[in-house]
Amino acid sequence: MPDVDTPASARTTTTDAAAESKLLPGSAAYRRAILALFAAGTATFLLLYSTQGLLPAISDDLRVSPAQASLTVAMTTAGLAIALIPVSTLSEKYGRTPVMAAAVVSAAVIGLAVPFSPDLTVLVVLRTLQGVALAGLPATAMAYLAEEVSKKAIASAIGLYVAGNSLGGMASRVIAGFVAQFAGWRVALGVLGVLSLGCAVAFILLAPKARHFTPSPISPRALLRTLTGHLRNPLLVRLYLLGLLFMAVFGSVYTVLGYRLTAAPFNLPEGLVGSIFLVYLVGTASSAAAGKLVARLGRRGALYFGIGAVAVGLLLSLADSIAAVLAGLVLITAGFFTGHSVASGAVSHTATSGRAQASALYLTAYYIGNSVGGTVGAAAYHDGGWPAATVVGLAAMVAAAGVTLYGTRAARRATAVG
Known part of the structure; x- marks a missing residue:
């Protein structure tokens, strides 16, 4: 609340000055901020899914089942999901940049230790700790951009940050697959760890000092009140469930895909299987098109479209034809990113207060979906192919x-009552 003794003209001048000091496209500080967050986003997803493309090799080397090997992905995303809200809340007190720097550096350092895991237990423990460390980035990065970047440029800035996420997620699978084919899965994970540490150093060197962050005390009671308020909103709960369900399919398919393609009748080498993850780029296009789809079909129409695309893709992938599998994977990926984009965007639109916490809850459900889907899908594949x-x-x-x-139906009932 503004000081009542401060003249309105002075308050307006202060507000205008604050707005003018925010980062604008074309400025050196803006470019540094975007490059820093691009590097951080790349490192996050290089590490988060680093073992996903290597699961068949891990299974063979450690003599474990697909369901057991899948824990190296599931527990990482579970660690991130569980720690996301408490760790990102630390940035309210200690600052956005320090929390992000600590997150990406600690996760990269753990990544350098992961290849030396003597057995599955140690590997899963280290991967879980990596997920907890990475929890300091997703929500904090969004808050940093909202505070430091001009309102006109926030959408494009977030788009570039998400592009870093996509690049990291794709590169993690592609690079790991090719390196593993010639040098083994441990060397592949080591390469990803080194690349991630390089991204972490780039973030520290490039990230401009925050000029619009104001520290605030952490109030667990207030945070709990905000979270429970969101969980009492039926629409938000439905959106959280949709994020979980879409990600469960995506996590299941991408976790098990390597096993299927390296086995008969395909018998593809690891490097070629890794290159198939380039289909992930379809997500970038479908995410960008989601807004137009909503404008044409409405939010629920776009969700039905995404659900239908995923279902048709799954059915196509049943054929013992690499062309059919690839076509199915394209539809699954496009449908997933459409559903995810629509649901996550609707969360911000629906929440009238505590939007950061509402988005954090969505991300928590989203990553829980990845953990559950990957584990259940791998177990199902082990039992029934x-x-x-x-x-x-x-x-x-x-x-x-x-x-x-x-x-x-709920929307129609509300309209009829109104």
Whole structure:
């Protein structure tokens, strides 16, 4: 609340000065901030999914099942999901940049230790700690951009940060696959660790000092009140469920895909399997097109479109044809990113207060979906092959369609009452 003794003209001048001091496209400070967060986003997703493309090799070397090997991905995202809200809350007191720097450096250092894991237990523990460390980045990065970048440039700035995420997620699988083919999975993880540490150093050197951050005390009671308020909102809860269900399918498919393609009838080498993850780039295009799709079909129409694309892609992938599998993967990826973009965007639109916490809850559900989907999908594949994993994905999409249909009917009832 402004000081009542301060003249309105002075308050306006102060507000204008603050707005003018924010980062604008074209300035050196803006370029440094974007490059810093691009590097941090790349490092985050290089590490988060570093073992996903290596699961068949890990299974063979450590003599563990697909479900056991999948824990190296599932527990990382579970660690991130559990720690996301408490760790990102630390940035309210200690600052956005210090928390992000600590997160990316500690995660990269752990990444250098991961290749030396003597067994699956140590590997899973280190990967879980890596997920906890990475929890300091996603929500904190969004808050940093909202505070430091001019309002006109926030959308493009966030887009570039997300591009770093996509690049890291894709590069993690592609690089790891090619390196593992010639030098083994441990060397592949070491290479990703070194690359991530380089990104962490780039972030520290490039990130401009925050000029608009104001420290505030951490109030667990106030945080709990905000979170419970969001969880009492039926629409937000439905959006959280949709994020979880879409990510469960995506996590399941990408966790098990390597096992299927390295086995008969395909018998593809690890390097070629890694290159198939370039399909991930489809997500960038479908995310960008999601806004136009919502404008044309409405939010729920776009969700049905995403659900349908994923379901058709899963059915296509059942064929023992590499062309059909690739076409199915394109549809699954496009449908997932469409659903994720629509649901995550609707969270910010729906929450009238505590938007950061509302988004953090969505991300928590999203990463829990990845953990559950990856583990259940791998277990299903171990027991019944790719058709069983496909059933898991289709079940998740049926549930997503049910949630969306319930929302459609609830909206119609509210309109009729109004």
